[in-house]
Amino acid sequence: MRTALFLLLLLAIASVPGSLLPQRGENPVAVDNFILKHQFFGKLLDSLKFFDVFASVWFSAIYILLFISMIGCVIPRTFQHLKLVFKAPPDAPKFLDKMDAYSVIEGANHAESKELALKWFKSKRYRLKIAEQEISAEKGYLRESGNLLFHLSLIILLLGIAFGSLFSTNGEAILNIGDRFLNTPTSYDSISYGRLQSPAGLPPIALTIKDFHATYNPVNNAPSDYKLQVMAQNPFNAPGKPITIKVNSPLTYGATKIYLQANGYSPIVTVRDVNKKVIFSGPTIFLPQDANLTSSGAIKLPDANPQIGFAGTYVPTFSQRFGQAISSAYPESLDPRLLLGVWKGPLGLDSGIPQSVYKLDTSRMVRLGTVALKIGESYNYGFGTVTFNGYTQWVNLQIVHDPGKNLALLGALIALLGLIFSLLGRQRRIWIKFGEVIEIAGLAKTRVSDLEVEIKELLSRINP
Amino acid sequence: MSATNWGYLSNYGVYTAMIFYTVAFVSHAIEFSFAIKSEPVLVGNGNLLEKNKTVFDFTSTRQSGRLGSVMMVLATASLFVGDVARGISAGRAPLGNMYEFSLSGGLAFSLAYLLGLYKFKMRWLGTPVSFSLLLILGTAITLLYRPSAPLVPALKSTWLVIHVTTAILSGGVFLLANCVAGLYLFLEKAERTVGRPKYLAQLPSIETLDQLCYRLVALVFPLWTFAIIAGAIWAESAWGHYWSWDPKETWALITWIAYAAYLHARATVGWKGRKAAWLCIFAGSTFLFNYVYINVWGTGRHTYSGL
Numbered sequence: 001m002r003t004a005l006f007l008l009l010l011l012a013i014a015s016v017p018g019s020l021l022p023q024r025g026e027n028p029v030a031v032d033n034f035i036l037k038h039q040f041f042g043k044l045l046d047s048l049k050f051f052d053v054f055a056s057v058w059f060s061a062i063y064i065l066l067f068i069s070m071i072g073c074v075i076p077r078t079f080q081h082l083k084l085v086f087k088a089p090p091d092a093p094k095f096l097d098k099m100d101a102y103s104v105i106e107g108a109n110h111a112e113s114k115e116l117a118l119k120w121f122k123s124k125r126y127r128l129k130i131a132e133q134e135i136s137a138e139k140g141y142l143r144e145s146g147n148l149l150f151h152l153s154l155i156i157l158l159l160g161i162a163f164g165s166l167f168s169t170n171g172e173a174i175l176n177i178g179d180r181f182l183n184t185p186t187s188y189d190s191i192s193y194g195r196l197q198s199p200a201g202l203p204p205i206a207l208t209i210k211d212f213h214a215t216y217n218p219v220n221n222a223p224s225d226y227k228l229q230v231m232a233q234n235p236f237n238a239p240g241k242p243i244t245i246k247v248n249s250p251l252t253y254g255a256t257k258i259y260l261q262a263n264g265y266s267p268i269v270t271v272r273d274v275n276k277k278v279i280f281s282g283p284t285i286f287l288p289q290d291a292n293l294t295s296s297g298a299i300k301l302p303d304a305n306p307q308i309g310f311a312g313t314y315v316p317t318f319s320q321r322f323g324q325a326i327s328s329a330y331p332e333s334l335d336p337r338l339l340l341g342v343w344k345g346p347l348g349l350d351s352g353i354p355q356s357v358y359k360l361d362t363s364r365m366v367r368l369g370t371v372a373l374k375i376g377e378s379y380n381y382g383f384g385t386v387t388f389n390g391y392t393q394w395v396n397l398q399i400v401h402d403p404g405k406n407l408a409l410l411g412a413l414i415a416l417l418g419l420i421f422s423l424l425g426r427q428r429r430i431w432i433k434f435g436e437v438i439e440i441a442g443l444a445k446t447r448v449s450d451l452e453v454e455i456k457e458l459l460s461r462i463n464p
Numbered sequence: 465m466s467a468t469n470w471g472y473l474s475n476y477g478v479y480t481a482m483i484f485y486t487v488a489f490v491s492h493a494i495e496f497s498f499a500i501k502s503e504p505v506l507v508g509n510g511n512l513l514e515k516n517k518t519v520f521d522f523t524s525t526r527q528s529g530r531l532g533s534v535m536m537v538l539a540t541a542s543l544f545v546g547d548v549a550r551g552i553s554a555g556r557a558p559l560g561n562m563y564e565f566s567l568s569g570g571l572a573f574s575l576a577y578l579l580g581l582y583k584f585k586m587r588w589l590g591t592p593v594s595f596s597l598l599l600i601l602g603t604a605i606t607l608l609y610r611p612s613a614p615l616v617p618a619l620k621s622t623w624l625v626i627h628v629t630t631a632i633l634s635g636g637v638f639l640l641a642n643c644v645a646g647l648y649l650f651l652e653k654a655e656r657t658v659g660r661p662k663y664l665a666q667l668p669s670i671e672t673l674d675q676l677c678y679r680l681v682a683l684v685f686p687l688w689t690f691a692i693i694a695g696a697i698w699a700e701s702a703w704g705h706y707w708s709w710d711p712k713e714t715w716a717l718i719t720w721i722a723y724a725a726y727l728h729a730r731a732t733v734g735w736k737g738r739k740a741a742w743l744c745i746f747a748g749s750t751f752l753f754n755y756v757y758i759n760v761w762g763t764g765r766h767t768y769s770g771l
């Protein structure tokens with residue numbers, strides 16, 4: 001038992017670094033910065049897996065040991081307990097006066113008292129063993145049952161977690177209004193699989209993004225509601241069903257759920273070359289930079305001659321305070337502007353170094369000009385023109401497949417149930433011996449004071 | 465009534481509660497301090513020595529203690545009004561930022577005390593409880609106050625309300641258990657060395673305190689378990705994962721494990737008294753740490769403190 005206590009405390013302590021140090025799973029950039037800043041110390045922590053605490057060998061070792069020791073203790077106890085439940089309560093010990101709450105009744109009629117006592121025991125649902133000269137009564141198996149249930153259900157919980165993580169997929173896709181999403185690996189911007197899950201396991205779901213609407217609170221500019229309308233098909237060729245997805249209500253297909261995670265603006269531009277030929281047209285996803293959705297992004301035209309890049313900032317509600325940069329005053333598109341820096345020169349897309357699609361690498365480029373456009377306005381940068389046609393909105397969908405969730409929830413709920421029984425149940429035995437006098441005593445596994453109250457009640461019943 | 469008026473009502477409720485807590489604090493303090501009398505007694509078997517012994521005479525001060533209890537009830541009622549009005553003015557459960565946490569948490573603590581008063585006759589705990597509540601509310605209105613505003617979409621969820629309410633209720637009881645454990649340690653040390661201080665003679669025996677601490681934890685541990693499960697259910701519907709080792713989550717688990725260790729230490733290893741009290745205080749501190757540190761300075765997705 002000391003082992004379990006020790007391992008429990010160890011588990012608590014081992015979780016601490018995982019909450020105080022940045023973790024790779026949550027925030028890889030913060031981890032890299034931390035290591036850069038602390039050099040040797042950072043690298044040391046890294047080699048000891050302090051940035052992946054919850055996936056580390058030592059953390060797993062602690063809880064696996066904990067579970068092994070628990071199973072080793074709880075399984076034999078379960079059998080013991082089952083035996084006990086089906087057996088009659090034990091005979092009265094020889095010396096009742098050594099037990100708790102010992103009392104004696106003198107001069108009462110034995111047969112009558114026995115009758116009354118049995119009636120009381122039955123009304124209290126005690127389990128009884130009745131002999132000529134004594135009654136053994138026992139109650140409160142729920143305590144140990146609950147306790148065993150609790151511990152065994154922790155195993156169910158763990159199985160649910162393990163099963164879920166082995167067969168899970170978790171991916172994200174950014175989509176503009178109007179886009180269609182097919183649940184296949186190539187449609188994702190990023191996706192990760194559980195160890196035993198293969199890409200072929202993705203259910204055939206198709207979504208068409210119909211409309212997205214965000215409502216904001218004009219007092220503090222905070223969002224108050226997001227609503228995404230999609231047309232959903234499952235399987236791909238089924239008739240479409242209109243469905244609304246909100247932040248706390250994902251679209252659910254069995255163990256697969258689709259969540260609305262983030263949103264932003266995609267300005268729509270058309271670029272023409274000197275011959276007025278359209279060389280680019282459509283929405284480009286920009287990433288929000290602040291709470292008022294000042295957003296930034298890049299449009300890269302590797303096929304233009306020369307190569308052209310736009311470094312853009314989209315401002316949904318234009319505002320410029322004196323002497324400060326342009327920014328957005330409100331997250332809704334009330335007075336949108338598109339600020340563009342136009343650059344000429346090698347975009348560096350074929351250099352082999354991975355690039356962010358949201359940023360322009362201007363290190364080898366030349367600036368041709370900057371401009372702030374209203375909707376409908378154009379700008380001629382010498383090698384062509386760019387027109388700001390308007391904007392649409394994008395949403396970031398998170399698609400999660402976790403077949404272990406329900407098992408884990410079941411385990412957790414059973415654990416709760418077991419816990420309640422185990423902490424509130426009180427196991428106790430009461431014996432009555434009919435000898436020269438009537439002797440009554442009891443034994444409580446916990447809370448002797450409650451037993452005393454109960455025996456007092458019994459006494460008043462037998463001997464009013 | 466408009467949202468602004470509900471907001472005013474809330475503030476009045478909180479101020480009124482603070483006045484009542486102050487009176488309660490003074491009354492409870494008077495009950496004990498003025499009950500101390502000294503009277504000469506004879507010591508030694510030869511009846512030769514006469515010494516002043518401190519005795520407690522509550523006949524004249526009991527009224528003051530009762531007044532304190534009445535004040536605690538009124539204060540709790542006012543705080544209840546303040547908390548509910550705050551919720552109505554914001555159009556949601558009053559659990560959106562640190563200010564509202566403090567009101568709701570204080571209310572939970574106060575209700576836990578009233579429950580203890582009713583069930584376990586804990587009037588003796590009135591002085592520290594009313595004082596802690598004054599501190600909590602004082603900090604809330606001076607440092608943490610924020611005008612009320614509706615919630616961002618991710619926080620609009622019934623499960624979240626259930627999660628936070630049960631978590632705060634549990635927190636109130638954890639805090640109470642810590643008070644009891646602290647008192648236990650103090651008295652136990654005193655009794656071992658210089659003897660129980662006179663002004664605390666009225667408190668229950670240290671064995672009772674030890675038991676009380678265990679009962680409080682055993683009572684609230686399932687609630688805390690439920691709070692974590694509710695949180696996981698909410699996280700699943702909002703973030704897509706029921707558990708993501710966010711710092712706040714991790715600390716909730718640490719608190720849970722620490723209390724499980726406390727229950728084990730008592731039920732299976734047989735710890736009692738000092739060791740158990742320290743373990744209880746350790747477990748309670750993990751809760752407080754989570755509440756203060758992670759809310760204010762921590763990173764992660766539970767960034768709703770409003771600071």
Ligand code: HEM
Binds near residue numbers: 001419422728731
């Ligand atoms: C490592 C193996 C474990 C063993 C051998 C073990 C053993 C036990 C035993 C024998 C009891 C019954 C005490 C009694 O008779 O009243 C108990 C109670 C309990 N255990 Fe465990 N346990 C283990 C792991 C855990 C874990 C991982 C948790 C959860 C964190 C946990 C939480 C509890 C709780 C809450 C109780 C109730 C305490 C009470 O009845 O007052 N146990 N444990």
